[in-house]
Amino acid sequence: NAGVMQNPRHLVRRRGQEARLRCSPMKGHSHVYWYRQLPEEGLKFMVYLQKENIIDESGMPKERFSAEFPKEGPSILRIQQVVRGDSAAYFCASSPSTSGQSEAFFGQGTRLTVV
Amino acid sequence: SQQGEEDPQALSIQEGENATMNCSYKTSINNLQWYRQNSGRGLVHLILIRSNEREKHSGRLRVTLDTSKKSSSLLITASRAADTASYFCATVAYNTDKLIFGTGTRLQVFP
Numbered sequence: 001n002a003g004v005m006q007n008p009r010h011l012v013r014r015r016g017q018e019a020r021l022r023c024s025p026m027k028g029h030s031h032v033y034w035y036r037q038l039p040e041e042g043l044k045f046m047v048y049l050q051k052e053n054i055i056d057e058s059g060m061p062k063e064r065f066s067a068e069f070p071k072e073g074p075s076i077l078r079i080q081q082v083v084r085g086d087s088a089a090y091f092c093a094s095s096p097s098t099s100g101q102s103e104a105f106f107g108q109g110t111r112l113t114v115v
Numbered sequence: 116s117q118q119g120e121e122d123p124q125a126l127s128i129q130e131g132e133n134a135t136m137n138c139s140y141k142t143s144i145n146n147l148q149w150y151r152q153n154s155g156r157g158l159v160h161l162i163l164i165r166s167n168e169r170e171k172h173s174g175r176l177r178v179t180l181d182t183s184k185k186s187s188s189l190l191i192t193a194s195r196a197a198d199t200a201s202y203f204c205a206t207v208a209y210n211t212d213k214l215i216f217g218t219g220t221r222l223q224v225f226p
Contacts, residue, residue, distance in 0.1 A: 004157075042203055042218045043203070048213050056211070059213075093214075103160045104214055108157040109157055
């Protein structure tokens with residue numbers, strides 16, 4: 001059973017381009033969480049999704065950021081018109097049920113650099 | 116904000132010594148979890164302790180939870196150089212399903 005797979009591991013985008021980050025949860029996990037981490041800081045919650053539904057997006061910036069978790073395929077975090085301040089590590093986690101019931105398993109992250 | 120605060124922010128010890136990290140949080144929780152992050156890598160889950168539990172052990176790790184003080188501690192006994200990492204506590208508040216992370220403790224264990 002492979003762990004949480006994120007790709008790409010590293011992504012470089014020019015200002016104004018779009019960034020698409022992918023997360024394949026562990027087999028049997030239907031709950032996905034996205035976090036952002038700036039250097040030397042903790043993880044900031046962005047969004048919580050279940051299959052085809054956004055459950056909590058209270059940590060997502062209102063503009064340029066969107067997330068989806070389709071019935072088939074990986075979860076996608078999309079950042080449109082990237083700016084330098086979007087440079088960070090983005091981590092995805094999955095769990096078989098809610099965080100209130102079970103631990104979350106994290107991917108290795110995607111490091112986004114905006115130049 | 117529910118975000119946990121961890122203390123100390125950084126800790127340096129010699130191999131063989133014990134390391135204690137503390138976490139405080141603000142709201143009532145469903146559970147509290149501890150994670151480790153090696154530099155530039157993903158997070159590894161260490162222990163989950165539920166609100167009705169007071170202590171859990173896993174190998175050289177011991178976690179305590181005091182819900183009356185809204186605090187938890189992580190003790191690593193007989194530390195090794197390989198324990199060098201950042202350690203984060205994360206809480207799940209009642210009526211939410213999201214993990215909220217603390218600020219982390221950077222632990223350095225010298226050989």
